[in-house]
Amino acid sequence: MTAIVEAHGLVKRYNGTLAVAGVDLAIGEGEIFGLVGPNGAGKTTMLRMLATLLEPTSGDAEIAGASIRRNPQAVRRVIGFMPDAFGVYDDMKVWEYLDFFGRCYGLGPAQRKRMIGDLLELVDLAAKRDAYVLSLSRGMQQRLCLAHALVHDPQVLLLDEPASGLDPRARVELRELLRELRSLGKTIVISSHILPELEELCTSVAIVDRGRVLASGTISDIGQRLRVGEVLRIKVLGDEDRVEAARAWFEGRSDVASASRDGSGEIEIGFRGDETGAAALLAAAIRSKIPVVSYSPAATDLQELFLQVTDRDDAVADGTQA
Template identity: 50%
Template sequence: MIETIGLTKKYGSFYALQDLNLTVEDGTVFGFVGANGAGKSTTFSILATLLQPTAGDAFINGLSITKNAHEVRKQIGYMPDFFGVYDQLKANEYLDFYGASYGLKPKEREQLIPQLLELVNLSQKRYEYVDLLSRGMKQRLCLARALIHDPKVLILDEPASGLDPRARVEMREILKELKSMGKTILISSHILPELAEMCDSIGVIDAGKLIAQGSVSEIQAKLQSEKVLRIKVAGETAPIAKFFENDPLVSQIAEKPEKNLVEFLYRGSEEDQMILLHKAIMQQLPILSFAEEETDLEDVFMAITKGAETP
């Protein structure tokens, strides 16, 4: 489990992180959302014991990062947003070096390295020099490095940054596999919409402060005082738009005749939606579909941080 209590990092009068309190339960995936400079990497560096907090503390499986840093490092696998690789080493040699650094015996490393390379889909690149690997392959190799000592907790800072669509899919599948293995994963990413299905909860950070936390559905529910309803029609859109604009709970109607769509903001409840649809059906309007537009994590982030101060 990961827990932070009043975690703060200050540089002079500037707060890179301010009074961060969050909990990530065992075996869950927590998505950390925030713009560049919001405080994600600062948080991860502190949790990885690479940076001392100005105030507060954090605990990894009950161990304090400030008092038990050496023990904490045995519990975590950390993958920074910018990482280095040793170009003159082959992939298996690279992992062997880090395995030895963690005190693994030669026999253990010999058995473990092929398994890790298979997990990150790099078995066929075992004897390739690291500098000849693509960016996506280097990312996966770095993830294998973070797993070399079988940590219970993974702290992954932008693991899919700069990857092409295929490499992103491969990374997502690997993270799903790690979740199924019971790993606790704290991950930040600008492509969280693609990872929404595997995130048990998310936190939104802005200007060093955690401004929202909860499951994706909980945060979406808080934001959706106004919902976007999308109506697909058979025929002209103008009569449909005219009908709906008379409802007091409807605003900002937009017609898309080329797609036979009418969209608008709706302030009513689900019961109100049922009543509205029933009225439309009674008027025999040619409606093919009547649906609420889903809000993804990018919409959530933009809505929550709208108007927030930036450092």
């Protein structure tokens, strides 16, 4: 897969504060790429630099081969940007809104007419064509704003927190829409601090904190690279004492870092070792007459990854300070 968005050492400094501290990114064509991070991590700053709205203090990025520093005009033609806090013009109708942006991209009257019809159908607002933008619900405005970013058929979509402030139904609709766009061949870069939202959607993610990319790749890739060991969930037959005894047995083993019981009575252990080791552990447990009902690695969860990555980062930061 060729990279359509490439960043090399992007740095942005605001009055001495480092908002983005040297970011390298490579986003392949047709991906849905998630920028994950807490508020203030620098996601918005990164996206705004890619959208040519902010000039990097140093470093550069290319989108579809055009440099955001040297050729922002060419970049603007291939990107569609939806800012975090997007506005709507109060005295405009829905079709006029899209017509205006169509004119901004130099589309002719016939092109604009076709585009407005197509896009309103895509974002499911065809019935609202003559409604005033201000009268739309938040979710509809969000979809209209997404449609505005599509008027010139961009290759890359940069979406900053597109699902913030949406109710669950609108979120599902938005997710469907983004999948739809991916199937149309768009590359989508999306930032969010709501992790489950990205997990289902993204083909790869970058975990961002304090202006740095801590890890990037597909979710399972990052999981494998980061994990010192694996988290195993084990269900044991029997009453409270039985389970507690089993937990103690697991905890006593040298290849187990930790063992704890969760609310549902399952045992969760931090295991230092690979799959062969995990098989050996299971065999040993059965030899010790522990009635194991189920034994499985805990599903890789973006939230967990995120916590793990940012924890480590805290540890590093603490270490350097000490």
